[in-house]
Amino acid sequence: xxxxxxxxxxxxxxxxxxxxxxxxxxxxxxxxxxxxxxxxxxxxxxxxxxxxxxxxxxxxxxxxxxxxxxxxxxxxxxxxxxxxxxxxxxxxxxxxxxxxxxxxxxxxxxxxxxxxxxxxxxxxxxxxxxxxxxxxxxxxxxxxxxxxxxxxxxxxxxxxxxxxxxxxxxxxxxxxxxxxxxxxxxxxxxxxxxxxxxxxxxxxxxxxxxxxxxxxxxxxxxxxxxxxxxxxxxxxxxxxxxxxxxxxxxxxxxxxxxxxxxxxxxxxxxx
Amino acid sequence: xxxxxxxxxxxxxxxxxxxxxxxxxxxxxxxxxxxxxxxxxxxxxxxxxxxxxxxxxxxxxxxxxxxxxxxxxxxxxxxxxxxxxxxxxxxxxxxxxxxxxxxxxxxxxxxxxxxxxxxxxxxxxxxxxxxxxxxxxxxxxxxxxxxxxxxxxxxxxxxxxxxxxxxxxxxxxxxxxxxxxxxxxxxxxxxxxxxxxxxxxxxxxxxxxxxxxxxxxxxxxxxxxxxxxxxxxxxxxxxxxxxxxxxxxxxxxxxxxxxxxxxx
Ligand SMILES: Nc1ncnc2c1ncn2[C@@H]1O[C@H](COP(=O)(O)OP(=O)(O)OP(=O)(O)O)[C@@H](O)[C@H]1O
Ligand SMILES: [Mg+2]
Numbered sequence: 001x002x003x004x005x006x007x008x009x010x011x012x013x014x015x016x017x018x019x020x021x022x023x024x025x026x027x028x029x030x031x032x033x034x035x036x037x038x039x040x041x042x043x044x045x046x047x048x049x050x051x052x053x054x055x056x057x058x059x060x061x062x063x064x065x066x067x068x069x070x071x072x073x074x075x076x077x078x079x080x081x082x083x084x085x086x087x088x089x090x091x092x093x094x095x096x097x098x099x100x101x102x103x104x105x106x107x108x109x110x111x112x113x114x115x116x117x118x119x120x121x122x123x124x125x126x127x128x129x130x131x132x133x134x135x136x137x138x139x140x141x142x143x144x145x146x147x148x149x150x151x152x153x154x155x156x157x158x159x160x161x162x163x164x165x166x167x168x169x170x171x172x173x174x175x176x177x178x179x180x181x182x183x184x185x186x187x188x189x190x191x192x193x194x195x196x197x198x199x200x201x202x203x204x205x206x207x208x209x210x211x212x213x214x215x216x217x218x219x220x221x222x223x224x225x226x227x228x229x230x231x232x233x234x235x236x237x238x239x240x241x242x243x244x245x246x247x248x249x250x251x252x253x254x255x256x257x258x259x260x261x262x263x264x265x266x267x268x269x270x271x
Numbered sequence: 272x273x274x275x276x277x278x279x280x281x282x283x284x285x286x287x288x289x290x291x292x293x294x295x296x297x298x299x300x301x302x303x304x305x306x307x308x309x310x311x312x313x314x315x316x317x318x319x320x321x322x323x324x325x326x327x328x329x330x331x332x333x334x335x336x337x338x339x340x341x342x343x344x345x346x347x348x349x350x351x352x353x354x355x356x357x358x359x360x361x362x363x364x365x366x367x368x369x370x371x372x373x374x375x376x377x378x379x380x381x382x383x384x385x386x387x388x389x390x391x392x393x394x395x396x397x398x399x400x401x402x403x404x405x406x407x408x409x410x411x412x413x414x415x416x417x418x419x420x421x422x423x424x425x426x427x428x429x430x431x432x433x434x435x436x437x438x439x440x441x442x443x444x445x446x447x448x449x450x451x452x453x454x455x456x457x458x459x460x461x462x463x464x465x466x467x468x469x470x471x472x473x474x475x476x477x478x479x480x481x482x483x484x485x486x487x488x489x490x491x492x493x494x495x496x497x498x499x500x501x502x503x504x505x506x507x508x509x510x511x512x513x514x515x516x517x518x519x520x521x522x523x524x525x526x527x528x529x530x531x532x533x534x535x
Contacts, residue, residue: 096327160368166324167363168356168383168432182373 005258011251019067028058030065030218041234051236053226059236062218063244069207069219070200070248073134077199078192080138085145086188090176092146093153103146110143119202120211128211130219137199145191152184159183186263190256197252204245220245274337275300275439275472276321276359281334283316283325283496290316290329292496298440298472305483305504306476307519308493314476315364317493318442321474322359323351338440356383360438364445366425370417376428377413383435402431405465423454430462434469441466442474447482459485481523484508492516 018025027049034040034056042052050059092103119136126132156162157180165179206212207221215222220241227237276298283291291313298304306314319325321336323343336343338359343351355361360383363369371379380402381395390398403410406427417425426446433441443462447455463486466473475486483490483504490507492500492515500507500516511517 160363160365161371163324164363164369164429164432165371165382166355167322167361169352169354169386170356170382171352171386174386179371179374183371 002258002262004254005262008251008253008255008258011247012255015067015071015248015251018064019071022064022068026058026061026064028061030057030061031216033057041230041237043234044236050240051234053223053237054230054234059223059240062223063220063240066218066220066223066241066244069130069213069217070203070245073130073137073203074196074200074248074252076134077137077141077203078195080135081142081145081195082188082192084139085142086149086181088142089146089149090153090181090184093150094157094172094176094180096154100150104150107143107146110140113140115140116202116205119206120209123206123211128206128214130213130217133203133206133212137202141195141199145188145195148187148191149184152187153180156180156183187260190260190263193252193256193259197249197256200252201245201249204241273299277335277337278317278321279335279337281317281320281336282332283313283320283329284331285329289496291320293334294493294496294498295334296491296498296501298474300439300472301470302488303466303473303475303486304489304491305487306474306491306493307478307480307483309478309519311495312493313496314478314493315444318361318444318474318476321440321442322355322361324355353387356433356438357387357436358438359440359442360433360436361442361444362429362433362446365449366422366429367449369429370425372417374416375413376415376417376420376425380413380428380431380435383432387436398435402435405434406431407461422450423458426450426454426458427461430458430465434465437469438471440472440474442476444476445478446475448477448479462486478519479523480508480520492519 034052036056039056040052040054042048042056044051048058048060050063053059053062088103088106092100118140122136122140123132126136153176162175162179165175170179203212203219204221204224207219208225210222210225212221213219215226223241224238227234227241231238274297278294278296281291281294282289294313294317296304296306306317308314316325316329320332321343323346325332332344334344338354343354346354370376377399381399384390384395384398399413400410403413408424408427408431412420412424412428417428420428430446433443446462447458450458459482466486475482477483487504490500490502490504491498492507492513494515499513500511507516508520511520
């Protein structure tokens with residue numbers, strides 16, 4: 001297997017295990033305060049691996065729980081955007097005509113809005129919590145995937161096996177989902193993997209701005225927020241969450257790029 | 272004469288060009304009609320019209336196609352879908368592209384059954400066994416993906432697909448052109464044999480009179496969208512009336528010098 005994919009997947013599996021077994025991995029209660037002068041803003045030590053924050057909470061444990069947020073936002077948001085993108089892109093590319101024009105106009109409108117500001121607006125409206133964040137990221141990030149799927153469908157729908165299914169009397173929806181879609185999945189996997197990283201970044205940014213996961217629930221983004229006021233003398237508060245975000249996003253991108261490399265030659269071969 | 276399908280004055284146009292021009296013929300149960308003509312003479316378009324599956328760019332069509340006392344062009348899309356693969360089945364020219372590359376061939380054979388009949392898993396398995404036997408393939412082949420099979424095997428799979436709902440009419444569009452000559456012969460024999468046992472009406476499209484000779488009862492010769500000659504096989508083969516038919520007959524390739532493609 002491709003080395004980038006192996007590396008990326010290893011990291012993601014480790015993070016997933018950390019997220020699932022957060023209560024075992026964490027060394028402290030992530031919400032436990034220690035407001036004593038010695039307890040606050042301690043540097044990394046064997047007792048507190050990543051130090052403590054301005055309220056004396058253990059940063060390592062907070063980050064361990066934050067992994068849950070980041071990964072679930074990444075996966076669920078991308079799942080939502082995939083369902084929408086696959087459905088609308090498939091219908092658009094398969095049927096063409098006015099259905100296609102309509103869906104493509106919607107996609108263009110989505111492209112016109114700066115997505116991040118759109119998300120910020122909607123979250124401000126609906127209220128900041130993790131469920132809203134996942135759903136809103138999902139609802140606003142399907143346009144690229146929709147275009148990609150549509151383009152795949154435009155070529156695949158002219159293939160003989162699609163005609164052959166039509167001649168058999170197979171229904172349109174079944175042709176779209178059982179015959180064409182499985183043949184269009186390779187680029188979809190690539191794009192979805194890359195979007196997971198993107199969604200995690202957006203969540204961190206939202207939490208950093210106070211529009212995502214609300215304190216005291218820990219997320220990588222809001223640990224960063226707390227850290228920004230102390231960046232001069234408590235580097236660990238921004239360094240560790242920053243690195244965690246970097247590594248996670250990088251891992252998803254490596255998997256995506258690796259997949260692209262692996263799948264593309266096969267794609268051109270079978271066309 | 273009992274007709275099962277009647278094509279009346281069928282005309283198909285792409286913009287200003289006539290690709291099928293005033294074509295009429297009938298199909299009878301248990302009989303094989305060969306539709307012969309050079310490449311581009313409109314054979315495939317005639318066949319697609321019978322399933323109401325002409326390409327979108329075919330913007331004008333005229334005429335009538337009567338099946339079961341209904342004009343196919345008057346049916347709504349859902350009624351038409353229920354006829355396709357169920358009452359009128361079609362098998363394509365290209366065994367290398369007409370199967371879905373990522374679906375097991377057994378599953379593809381039962382697609383039409385899923386589309387038209389409510390059948391339990393066991394009933395479908397039973398039918399699949401029957402069909403595999405009918406096309407003389409080992410049952411285990413049904414678990415393969417298309418790229419694992421040779422051209423001749425895929426052709427048989429496609430035949431099994433077309434036969435799955437026991438259609439009244441089977442349309443075959445140059446089913447053997449892409450195959451090696453010896454394999455071609457096997458597949459043709461098989462088709463002929465199945466047609467004789469099941470007694471469906473068959474429209475066999477080809478440009479090769481040696482194939483016509485083997486399989487057909489009647490012949491309909493097309494040129495540039497027109498029917499130029501029509502009649503019982505022996506009559507047309509022995510005493511062709513038009514020059515074009517004579518030319519096609521003289522082109523019968525001798526065994527061995529046919530454009531051969533190695534089975535994959
Ligand atoms: N989508 C299309 N748009 C425009 N013209 C088309 C289209 N498909 C086919 N044609 C034209 O229609 C005519 C008839 O084509 P058809 O496929 O019916 O021929 P055929 O007799 O089946 O030939 P072959 O033996 O090569 O299969 C051809 O001249 C072809 O160029
Ligand atoms: Mg043709």
